[in-house]
Amino acid sequence: MNRPYIFCHMITSxxxxxxxxxxxIPERGLNAKDFYHIAFGENSYYxxxxxxxxxxxxxxxxxxGKTPSVDENAALVPEGDYIAETDLSKYYVSVDPSGKLGWESSNLQYRDTQAHIIEVLxxxxxxxxxxxxxxxxxxxxxxxxxxxxxELLMEKLKNTFHIETLMLGGGGVLxxxxxxxxxxxEVSILxxxxxxxxxxTHALFQTKEGLSEDIPVTFDLEHVEKRDNGGVWLRYKVKK
Ligand SMILES: NC(=O)c1ccc[n+]([C@@H]2O[C@H](COP(=O)([O-])OP(=O)(O)OC[C@H]3O[C@@H](n4cnc5c(N)ncnc54)[C@H](OP(=O)(O)O)[C@@H]3O)[C@@H](O)[C@H]2O)c1
Incomplete structure (x- = not known):
């Protein structure tokens, strides 16, 4: 499959x-900052x-939790995808199969990172x-x-938006x-x-009926690192 390199990066208890x-609690805030810097910002690992x-x-x-203000009588849109921006440095890809999310603008801000939103419908x-x-x-x-x-999603992310490295950013179901x-x-856990x-509450990985099953998966440990603020950074390769 022609797809980006995919890693999952999450902060857990x-x-x-x-x-x-x-x-x-304050300990969460300090570790969330560390979590961010592993994947975003200047000098990030990923x-x-x-x-x-x-x-x-x-x-x-x-x-x-906002609901979208949908005009049920809107003029018929052209068939297929809508590509508003390509070749940007950062995208937020939102899996929203039925179109439920109440977005209000085309960009979002996560700490110092701005990203263009791509809705996956x-x-x-x-x-x-x-x-x-x-x-x-x-x-x-x-x-x-x-x-x-x-497969189609991966192909579009890679070929249309030129996304080479994609992070799975949660939640557990996704x-x-x-x-x-x-x-x-690869899985990266702080x-x-x-x-x-x-x-x-939600766990790092969770099945959902109709989306996934509880077939076990094994991992190869690649890296263990003690971080500031009491965190441990673990990286695993997913065994094929
Ligand atoms: N600690 C962290 O690093 C971290 C990171 C991210 C999120 N979180 C937390 O995680 C919680 C939410 O996690 P969650 O596991 O309940 O939900 P989630 O994975 O964020 O969202 C699940 C929903 O996304 C859609 N979806 C996901 N995968 C899909 C697939 N393969 N095919 C089709 N649709 C798919 C479905 O939407 P529909 O139901 O609309 O069909 C599904 O019900 C939040 O509390 C959030 O704060 C924590």
Whole structure:
């Protein structure tokens, strides 16, 4: 498959959780900064062309649960993808198969990093939503009828947007579905020194019915590093 190099980069508690009440403590903030600098900003270890997130992560981190103001009577948009920008240095790729996210502009800001948004839709997304994205100048790719066509998505990210290195940026559902689909070469975890013991919060990897299964995957340990602020940086290659 003609695709970018794909790594997953996440910050977790020592019990492998990616959210929870621990997010409010100062230790989380210090480690989140370290996590950012591994993949973003000047002198980062990774050179990321784009990072990809699931719909729930975009909702929690960026659109803050807003619903899109869709005009159901919008004029029919042309068929196919909408490519607003190419050859930028940073893209945020948002997997939102039905078109639920309430974006309000075509760029987002993550700390010092600005990125152009690429929405990944399926044919389930309606005309009004696509018209709204066009109005906002947000690129969109249609990849699949009802479910995500991974191969088509990868081909478009690589050939149209020239994305060579793609980061899986969560959440657990997105990460695991890509690992199960064989679309992850490496996993990078900043395990930070806290936990909250919650039984209801999200883990680094999670199955979701219809998207992924619990087929075990093994990893080769490549790197272990003690970081400032009590974090441990682990890097694994995904065994094929
Ligand atoms: N600690 C960290 O580094 C970190 C990083 C990122 C996120 N997070 C946290 O993670 C939590 C959200 O994680 P989550 O696992 O619940 O959700 P998620 O992976 O962000 O989003 C899941 C949703 O994305 C869409 N999706 C993902 N993979 C898909 C695939 N292969 N095919 C089709 N659709 C796909 C589906 O949307 P539909 O339901 O619309 O079909 C799915 O229900 C948030 O609390 C966030 O703050 C933490």
């Amino acid at each position: 020592i019990d492998g959780k990616i959210d929870g009440t621990h997010k409010q 050179q990321v062309d784009a990072w990809l997130s699931g719909r729930a992560t975009s909702e929690a981190g960026f659109t803050k 399926t044919e389930k997304a309606n005309n009004g939503y696509k018209a709204l994205l066009r109005e906002l100048n947000i690129s969109y790719i249609i990849a699949g009828k009802e479910t995500l066509d991974y 990460n695991w579905s890509f690992i199960q689909a064989g679309l992850c070469d 395990m930070a020194p806290f936990a909250d013991g919650s039984a209801s």
